[in-house]
Amino acid sequence: KAPQTAQIQTVLDDAYGKFIQKNPGKNADYIPALAKVDSAYFGLALVTHDGKVYTKGDVDQSFSIQSISKVFTLALAMEEKGSQTILDKVGVNATGLAFNSVTAIEQNPARSVNPLVNAGAMATVSLLDGNDDKTKWSALSGWYNTFANRKLSVLEDVYKSETDTNSHNRAIAELLVSYDRFYGDVDLNLDIYTRQCSVAVTAKDLAVMASVFANNGVHPLTGKRIMSSDNVARVLAVMTTAGLYEDSGQWAYQVGLPAKSGVGGGIIAVSPGQFAVAVFSPRLDAAGNSIRAQQAIDYIAEKLHANIF
Ligand SMILES: NC(=O)CC[C@H](N)C(=O)O
Numbered sequence: 391k392a393p394q395t396a397q398i399q400t401v402l403d404d405a406y407g408k409f410i411q412k413n414p415g416k417n418a419d420y421i422p423a424l425a426k427v428d429s430a431y432f433g434l435a436l437v438t439h440d441g442k443v444y445t446k447g448d449v450d451q452s453f454s455i456q457s458i459s460k461v462f463t464l465a466l467a468m469e470e471k472g473s474q475t476i477l478d479k480v481g482v483n484a485t486g487l488a489f490n491s492v493t494a495i496e497q498n499p500a501r502s503v504n505p506l507v508n509a510g511a512m513a514t515v516s517l518l519d520g521n522d523d524k525t526k527w528s529a530l531s532g533w534y535n536t537f538a539n540r541k542l543s544v545l546e547d548v549y550k551s552e553t554d555t556n557s558h559n560r561a562i563a564e565l566l567v568s569y570d571r572f573y574g575d576v577d578l579n580l581d582i583y584t585r586q587c588s589v590a591v592t593a594k595d596l597a598v599m600a601s602v603f604a605n606n607g608v609h610p611l612t613g614k615r616i617m618s619s620d621n622v623a624r625v626l627a628v629m630t631t632a633g634l635y636e637d638s639g640q641w642a643y644q645v646g647l648p649a650k651s652g653v654g655g656g657i658i659a660v661s662p663g664q665f666a667v668a669v670f671s672p673r674l675d676a677a678g679n680s681i682r683a684q685q686a687i688d689y690i691a692e693k694l695h696a697n698i699f
Pocket residue numbers: 456457458489490508552559584587651652653654678
C-alpha cells in the first residue's frame with residue numbers, strides 16, 4: 391500500500407532527527423576539493439512516482455554528483471547502444487572490490503567489470519555516441535538535465551581538482567585499452583567522465599533524477615517517457631548488485647533497495663513504482679559510501695516498507 395503524504399514527511403523528519411547528531415566517517419580527500427566541503431550538511435529528499443516532492447534539511451546545497459552520475463550515463467548508453475552491448479563490452483557482474491580497483495580487471499579473464507565502478511563507467515562513456523568533446527558532452531549533459539528537469543552546471547573547482555589528480559583513473563583506462571575493453575580516445579573519454587562526476591546537484595535534484603527510475607522511465611514531473619522500462623529494470627539490477635561497491639550485498643541484505651552512492655556524499659535509492667530518495671551527507675565509510683545517507687535511507691526504507699525483497 392502506498393504511503394500517505396503526512397507519513398512520508400514524518401519519516402523524513404524523524405530520519406533527520408535521528409541521525410543529525412552523530413556524524414561519523416570522513417570526507418573523501420583523494421580529490422582535494424572534496425575534503426573542503428562542510429561535513430555538517432545533511433539533506434533528505436524524496437520524490438514519489440507521481441511527482442510529489444518531500445524534503446528535509448540541506449536539500450538546496452549543491453555538491454558533486456560523483457559516481458551517482460554512472461547510473462545516468464549507463465542509462466544513456468543503453469538507450470543508444472542497447473543493453474546487450476553493455477553486457478558484452480563492459481560487463482554487469484559485481485566486482486566485490488573497491489570502485490577504483492585495478493585487481494578487478496586483472497583477475498577477471500574476460501576483463502569484465504560493471505558500469506558502476508570506475509573502469510566500467512569510463513568504458514561506458516567511451517561507448518556513447520559522438521567522437522568529439524562537444525558532441526559527446528552536450529548529449530550527456532542534456533541527458534542529465536532531462537532527468538533533473540533543469541539545467542545543471544559543473545562545479546569547476548571539483549572538475550579541476552579531479553583533473554589534476556586522476557592518474558589512477560587514467561591508468562585504469564589505459565589498462566582497458568590494452569585489453570580492447572575501451573572504445574574510444576582515452577583523453578577525451580577520461581575528461582568527459584571527470585566532468586560528469588563534477589556535475590553540481592542538490593539532494594532534491596538527485597531525488598527528482600532518480601524518480602524516473604521509480605516510475606518505469608516516465609518522468610514523474612513532466613509525464614514524458616525518458617527511457618524504456620526494459621532498460622530501467624536493467625539499471626536497477628546493476629544498482630542492486632553493484633551500487634554501493636563491495637558493500638552492495640550487505641546493503642541489499644539490510645535495506646533491500648537498488649541504490650547508488652558517490653564520494654561527494656550523495657546516495658540515491660529507488661523503490662520501483664513507489665518513490666526515489668536521495669540523501670546528502672559528505673562523510674564516508676571505508677568503501678566510499680556516505681554513512682548518514684546509508685543510515686537515513688535504511689530508516690526511511692524500513693518505515694515505508696519499501697524493501698523490494
Ligand atoms: N566513487 C566515486 O564516487 C568515485 C568517483 C570519482 N570521480 C572517481 O573517479 O574516483
